[in-house]
Amino acid sequence: MSPVTIEHVAVLGEKPPAASVVNSTGNGEPCTVIVPENADVRVDCVADLGDISCLGHEANGVGPDVTVNDDGVDDGIDIDLRVEVGAGSVEVRRG
Numbered sequence: 001m002s003p004v005t006i007e008h009v010a011v012l013g014e015k016p017p018a019a020s021v022v023n024s025t026g027n028g029e030p031c032t033v034i035v036p037e038n039a040d041v042r043v044d045c046v047a048d049l050g051d052i053s054c055l056g057h058e059a060n061g062v063g064p065d066v067t068v069n070d071d072g073v074d075d076g077i078d079i080d081l082r083v084e085v086g087a088g089s090v091e092v093r094r095g
Contacts (some may be wrong), residue, residue: 036094038076042066042069043083043092051089068092 028050035041045054045066052059054066072094083090 030089031089038072038074043081045090046084050088
């Protein structure tokens with residue numbers, strides 16, 4: 001699965017909220033989401049079985065679940081994100 005990049009969501013208004021759900025196929029392929037450097041992000045990363053790297057917070061094994069609230073470097077958009085896979089890895093990073 002190719003990385004999902006969240007960008008171009010601030011089309012109208014100054015700071016609209018963005019909500020996204022990303023589901024991998026669950027067949028062991030990694031699910032990677034890239035969020036903007038300046039976004040204020042609340043993210044839930046969940047896997048039935050696998051590894052999670054969620055904005056610098058790590059977990060692995062059976063049923064890892066990580067919730068992170070992380071403000072960006074400048075005043076950016078608000079992103080509320082849930083990334084979920086069956087078996088595989090989850091990565092959320094800035095870029």
